[in-house]
Amino acid sequence: QSVLTQPPSVSAAPGQKVTISCSGSSSNIGNNYVSWYQQLPGTAPKLLIYDNNKRPSGIPDRFSGSKSGTSATLGITGLQTGDEADYYCGTWDSSLSTWVFGGGTKLTVL
Amino acid sequence: QLQLQESGPGLVKPSETLFLTCTVSGASFSISDYYWGWIRQPPGEGLEWIGSIDYSGSTYYNPSLKSRVTISGDSSKKQFSLKLSSVTAADTAVYYCATTPTVTTGYYFNYWGQGTLVTVSS
Numbered sequence: 001q002s003v004l005t006q007p008p009s010v011s012a013a014p015g016q017k018v019t020i021s022c023s024g025s026s027s028n029i030g031n032n033y034v035s036w037y038q039q040l041p042g043t044a045p046k047l048l049i050y051d052n053n054k055r056p057s058g059i060p061d062r063f064s065g066s067k068s069g070t071s072a073t074l075g076i077t078g079l080q081t082g083d084e085a086d087y088y089c090g091t092w093d094s095s096l097s098t099w100v101f102g103g104g105t106k107l108t109v110l
Numbered sequence: 111q112l113q114l115q116e117s118g119p120g121l122v123k124p125s126e127t128l129f130l131t132c133t134v135s136g137a138s139f140s141i142s143d144y145y146w147g148w149i150r151q152p153p154g155e156g157l158e159w160i161g162s163i164d165y166s167g168s169t170y171y172n173p174s175l176k177s178r179v180t181i182s183g184d185s186s187k188k189q190f191s192l193k194l195s196s197v198t199a200a201d202t203a204v205y206y207c208a209t210t211p212t213v214t215t216g217y218y219f220n221y222w223g224q225g226t227l228v229t230v231s232s
Contacts, residue, residue: 032216032217034216035216035219037157043224044222044224047220050220051215051218052216056220088156088157091216097173098159098174099159101156104156
């Protein structure tokens, strides 16, 4: 059972938009910055979003992040088949004194 | 741009100690620029942070693993290592090394190794 809750799966058609939620508490998302990671099949995770809504160099602006209260959201627009992957949110948990990840969301582009 | 590469045995016997090394290469960097960490992923499951070490040697461990984990660094070799003692089948996972920038607003993992599968089995 992950401290951060993500939907197990989401799906959408190519070209459409999808959002992935990440729900936590005041000890983690509520008071710390959130990051998001994309894990393509058989590969290592890759940083997509950091500090809630910033994109590293090279990440297209189709990917966006936001945070409100104790929840965060990853948005992906203009879906491509290459976006099919597992997506994880993560942040520090001040009460547990540990880094925590969400359980991951599998994105299927139909 | 940094490159990280994990190395170590792919098979460890139950009750023994898992030992992995992460070798860092790439663009010029200062060891103080990052926290150096380990994350693992059991087959078909999610990510679990194991712990991190900073340039001064201070370590930060996941409380659930703290009693069995040791992370150390050798800046002269541009390497840092993971020791996990008394392993069981539950420690079977892909182990990743990853960096967290120190000069930043929040914390995140920006560079990752490709990962190495460690299986615990007799």
